Amino acid sequence: MIGGGFFLAFLIAGVPIAFALIALAVVIILAGGNHILFQSFPQQFFGGLENYGLLALPLFILLGEFMNEGGIGRRLMALAMALLGSVRGGLAYVNLVANMMMASILGSTVAQITIMSRIAVPEMERAGYPRDVSVAITAAGGMLAPIIPPSMMFIIFGVIAQLPIGDLFIAGIVPGVIMFLAFLAVIAWLGQQHAFPRSRTLDLRERVVAVRDALPAAAIPVVIIGSILGGIATPTEAAAVASVAAVIVGMFVYREMSVSDIWPAFMRAAASSAVVLFLIAAAGLFSWVITFENVPAIVSAWVQSLTTSPIVFLLTINLILLLLGMVTDPIPAIILVVPVFLPVATGVYGIDPFQFGVIVCLNLTAGLLTPPVGTGLFTAALMGNVRAERLARLILPFFLAVALVIVALSLFPMLSTGLGAALQ
Structure with a gap:
């Protein structure tokens, strides 16, 4: 409780999440009296980045930069x-x-x-769609990103949970398709x-x-998922092969990218990657401290006193994650949640870690479009020149669809584990 109060105070004071996590780890050590842990601080901090899977993170960020420069997004639109444009509401x-x-x-x-x-928004507006509805559909479509592979959140979850990232990608395919179909139904209603x-x-x-x-x-996505x-x-x-492919396509096929665009894209990707990787390093330190101080066992005992049902546990976690996603970004939230709740979910309730990972990422993604923080919500409102309140x-309706998908994933583990089992 004391540590949680300090962490909240750090956030209110505007301390960056990574530094707040490091400070919280220090507070927990001081409160527990295990000062000898300070001797291993540097080793544990850098040890959090010694994971081969983390290399995928900056490479996928770089791929996004190359795609943006090379005109790939416009061709996909x-x-x-060409596939769907002639039906009513086709542009939606x-x-x-x-x-x-x-x-x-x-x-x-x-x-x-x-x-x-x-x-998309300018095209829809020119075709006669209300601007605010166009922006809402675009923003809602962004919720597909962290569940359809390759997903930044799956990479981070896999590193923290020490799970194969490729298997996490596979676990997200069926839930991603289900959510896509649910969104199609919402658009039909709209x-x-x-x-x-x-x-x-x-x-x-x-x-x-x-x-x-x-x-x-x-x-490009065929190469990624197929390989x-x-x-x-x-x-x-x-990710490395796809990045090279994006450069080739942008420079020699579409001719919208030049050699002078490559270095700035590297610099932007490096800056974005540095922020995330520093946060992951701080998360590794925090996870090590709370494990040493037996925090997961304490949380496990508390949760077991509330319920012995895996379904009730998952539904409770869904509510906690959604509330957490409303006040913080997904990556810090994953860092806070996974070390504490994953051991409880797998060790006490027998929940598959891949099912838990998909549920965590989907819940926290919904928080991206939820006030009061809602980074994705305010980004869409700013880009579309629409009031955030109206957009929310x-x-x-898309949130209601996501809620139904989350409940289905909680009740039916095979939705997230079946494809991986079939491929083994």
């Missing part, structure tokens, strides 16, 4: 238009399909919302409420051109 469905394609490459909600806001226009029918030549132009872009599922490459190797109300 055109491909979705196109937006969601393009979001799913981008999610299979970027893995970052905020990055996806930023890119898709530039591409189309009835807002009388979405019918997009013009593309002729055969236009469809062929759109498919042809998008094939190199669409090959991982086929056992050809690890997620790290797949419009996104509510």
Whole structure:
């Protein structure tokens, strides 16, 4: 309780999350009287980064930068238009399909919302869609990013939980498809409420051109997922190959990227990666301290006093995660939650760690679009020039769909574990 109070005070004071975690670890050590732990501080801090799987993180961030520079996102949008654009509300469905394609490459909600806001919202507005509804659909589509592989959150969860990242990617495929289908149903309902226009029918030549132009872009997620599922490459190797492919496509196929764009993309990716990796290092230190101080066992005893049912435990965790996601970003939340609750979930209630990982990431992603913090919500509102309050109300039907998916994942573990078991 004392440590939690100090941590809250650090956050209120504006202390960065990573430094707040380190300070909290110091407070816990001082409160426990185990001062000898300070001798291992440097070793434990740097030891948190000695994980091969972490190499995938900066490489996927770099892939996102190269995609943005190379015009790949726009081609994926055109491909979705060629496939679905002639139905009523076609651009809304196109937006969601393009979001799913981008999610299979970027893995970052905020990055996806930023890119898709530039591409999809102007097109939808020109076609007669209300601007606020267009922004809401784009923002909701961003919730697909952390669950459809490759996912930044899965990488971080896998590193902290010491689980194979490739297997986590596989665990997210079926839940991601289910959530995509649920969002399609929401868009169909919104189309009835807002009388979405019918997009013009593309002729055969236009469809062929759109498919042809998008094939190199669409090959990138196929390379990533196919190489991982086929056992050809690890997620790290797949990210490296995909980054090279994105440069080749952007420079020599689409000709929207030049040599001068490569170095700035490296610098942006390095800056973003440094922030996340420093946070992970602080998380490793924090996890080591709370494990030494037996915090997971204390939490386990407390949770067991509340319920002995795995289902009730998962539903309780869902509520805790959603509330936590409302006040903090997903990565710090994962760092706080996983060391404490994962041992309880697997050791006490027998919950599959991959099922737990998917549920954690999906809950915390929903928090990205929830006030009062809601990084994704405010990013979408800023990019779309829409009031955040209005946007939060419009996104509510998508939240209800996500809630139903989370409940289904909690009740039916095979939704997140079945594909991995089938592939083994």
